[in-house]
Amino acid sequence: MAAAVHSPLYLGFDFSTQQLKVVAMDGNLNVVHQNNVQFDSELPEFRTQGGVHLHADRLTVSSPVLMWVKALDLLLDKMKRAGLDFSRVRALSGSGQQHGSVYWRRGASETLKQLDPDQNLYQLLQGSFSVSDSPVWMDSSSRQQCQDLQAAAGGALRLAEITGSRAYERFTGNQIAKVRQTRPEDYQDAERISLVSSFAASLFLGDYAAIDYSDGSGMNLLDIRTRNWSEICLEATSPHLDRLLGAPVPSESVLGPVSSYFVRRYGFCESCRVVAFTGDNPASLAGMRLQRGDIAVSLGTSDTVFLWIQQPRPALEGHIFCNPVDWKQYMALLCFKNGSLTRERIRNECAGASWENFSAALRDTPLGNNGNMGFYFDSMEITPPAVGVHRFDPDDNELSSLSPQVEVRALVEGQFLSRRLHAERLGYSIIPGTRVLATGGASSNKEILQVLSDVFNAPVYTIDLSNSACLGSAYRALHGLAAESGVSFCDVVKKAPDPQLVATPHPTAQEVYGRMLKRYARLEERVLQETRPRSM
Numbered sequence: 412m413a414a415a416v417h418s419p420l421y422l423g424f425d426f427s428t429q430q431l432k433v434v435a436m437d438g439n440l441n442v443v444h445q446n447n448v449q450f451d452s453e454l455p456e457f458r459t460q461g462g463v464h465l466h467a468d469r470l471t472v473s474s475p476v477l478m479w480v481k482a483l484d485l486l487l488d489k490m491k492r493a494g495l496d497f498s499r500v501r502a503l504s505g506s507g508q509q510h511g512s513v514y515w516r517r518g519a520s521e522t523l524k525q526l527d528p529d530q531n532l533y534q535l536l537q538g539s540f541s542v543s544d545s546p547v548w549m550d551s552s553s554r555q556q557c558q559d560l561q562a563a564a565g566g567a568l569r570l571a572e573i574t575g576s577r578a579y580e581r582f583t584g585n586q587i588a589k590v591r592q593t594r595p596e597d598y599q600d601a602e603r604i605s606l607v608s609s610f611a612a613s614l615f616l617g618d619y620a621a622i623d624y625s626d627g628s629g630m631n632l633l634d635i636r637t638r639n640w641s642e643i644c645l646e647a648t649s650p651h652l653d654r655l656l657g658a659p660v661p662s663e664s665v666l667g668p669v670s671s672y673f674v675r676r677y678g679f680c681e682s683c684r685v686v687a688f689t690g691d692n693p694a695s696l697a698g699m700r701l702q703r704g705d706i707a708v709s710l711g712t713s714d715t716v717f718l719w720i721q722q723p724r725p726a727l728e729g730h731i732f733c734n735p736v737d738w739k740q741y742m743a744l745l746c747f748k749n750g751s752l753t754r755e756r757i758r759n760e761c762a763g764a765s766w767e768n769f770s771a772a773l774r775d776t777p778l779g780n781n782g783n784m785g786f787y788f789d790s791m792e793i794t795p796p797a798v799g800v801h802r803f804d805p806d807d808n809e810l811s812s813l814s815p816q817v818e819v820r821a822l823v824e825g826q827f828l829s830r831r832l833h834a835e836r837l838g839y840s841i842i843p844g845t846r847v848l849a850t851g852g853a854s855s856n857k858e859i860l861q862v863l864s865d866v867f868n869a870p871v872y873t874i875d876l877s878n879s880a881c882l883g884s885a886y887r888a889l890h891g892l893a894a895e896s897g898v899s900f901c902d903v904v905k906k907a908p909d910p911q912l913v914a915t916p917h918p919t920a921q922e923v924y925g926r927m928l929k930r931y932a933r934l935e936e937r938v939l940q941e942t943r944p945r946s947m
């Protein structure tokens with residue numbers, strides 16, 4: 412028992428859109444503790460909805476940075492009350508929602524270096540941010556800045572060649588340009604700009620933490636081949652921006668020991684190491700131990716489809732990020748903004764706010780939904796850039812409504828047809844042997860995964876934890892300690908439990924959805940024409 416008491420622990424945090432989550436893992440890769448803080452319900456004083464503030468222009472979306480700070484205070488207190496022995500923690504890492512930006516006010520680094528262990532972080536960091544409402548990934552208000560950056564880089568495709576993506580409104584460089592142009596005093600008063608991931612790492616480090624290559628790939632600022640900031644992009648965004656960002660580092664970097672604040676307030680060991688934090692999707696790739704040939708589908712606030720690739724093939728749709736577990740390789744990602752919030756809306760309106768009724772509707776409606784289809788873009792979609800709800804009958808006539816059960820299936824089939832269509836357009840071929848690895852909140856719903864398996868015509872697997880970003884961060888904390896001796900991530904986590912098969916495609920799936928996919932593509936083009944923003 413004594414050995415168990417002092418056996419090492421590794422922590423993985425995830426500062427995601429709607430909540431702050433943590434996983435504690437022992438040296439045998441077993442999860443021994445999980446906890447979370449839900450922003451809306453546990454920090455109601457910040458009045459967020461889904462963890463964010465949607466501004467009146469319906470394009471600007473932000474989150475209060477001090478809400479994230481206070482959530483960490485609450486989470487660590489919850490862990491302490493649950494009896495977690497912080498002195499066993501050998502290393503910690505984490506992830507954050509991608510693309511968000513945090514603006515540290517002049518002097519904040521001194522505050523970070525001398526945090527008083529008798530006070531909580533929320534009290535200590537009250538005056539440390541020059542922008543209190545951090546822009547986040549759901550924001551789509553920086554179109555002008557995107558156009559300016561693409562012009563400076565030599566066009567959309569040239570920018571994608573350099574940074575892995577054409578200009579996207581949510582990408583951090585464009586958001587920084589917008590803050591500099593619209594809030595010059597706040598911008599001038601910033602001495603450091605972090606991503607959500609490196610902001611969270613800074614709290615544990617007690618100093619500004621470097622941005623890692625993988626999450627840094629989501630800024631339209633990092634050259635994904637040299638892994639340095641692109642001079643062209645920096646200059647186009649803000650002069651001398653590199654001084655505010657610091658130099659990027661490989662994702663497996665050990666940034667340093669945990670701040671003495673955490674040693675004295677929570678009993679962390681002085682030798683506990685902070686491993687670079689990264690984006691939530693890169694952390695999920697690590698958590699699912701994605702292998703080449705797998706396709707990951709993350710069903711969270713955003714839905715994402717991503718896979719491991721060896722060479723970058725940038726395109727005008729989707730993203731290429733530096734790989735978080737092997738910085739010489741890459742990951743490809745597609746992001747769909749209308750994910751779980753839209754599924755929850757349809758659950759509330761068509762299934763009496765009950766997931767069991769939602770699942771029953773999927774069980775009680777046929778593959779292909781008798782030809783009824785839907786596009787549910789509650790807010791401006793990222794992939795493709797369209798908005799609005801559009802329903803079609805079997806003859807492609809637009810409908811104003813569907814019966815509740817048919818609407819449930821139209822939503823889920825429509826979401827997965829979109830994921831598959833855009834993934835195949837980017838060359839992510841779904842061939843015999845392809846495994847679909849599902850993660851995120853909705854991956855705990857078997858009926859939703861059955862539709863995923865049918866639409867992709869591939870077996871669907873899940874790991875036993877729906878929160879792969881936290882698990883991946885705990886894995887990366889463990890790997891960070893070994894990376895310096897050249898041990899690969901895959902070797903460090905090879906003993907982890909294998910993903911479990913949870914759904915296989917119905918025998919008629921290939922025929923039904925092969926045909927439906929062509930129809931979906933045609934109708935999507937029609938929806939795009941109807942709703943395309945003028946300047947696109």
Ligand SMILES: O=C(CO)[C@@H](O)[C@H](O)CF
Nearest residue numbers: 508509548691713715746
């Ligand atoms: O914008 C995204 C990825 O590019 C989203 O998946 C965010 O990371 C969600 F937090």
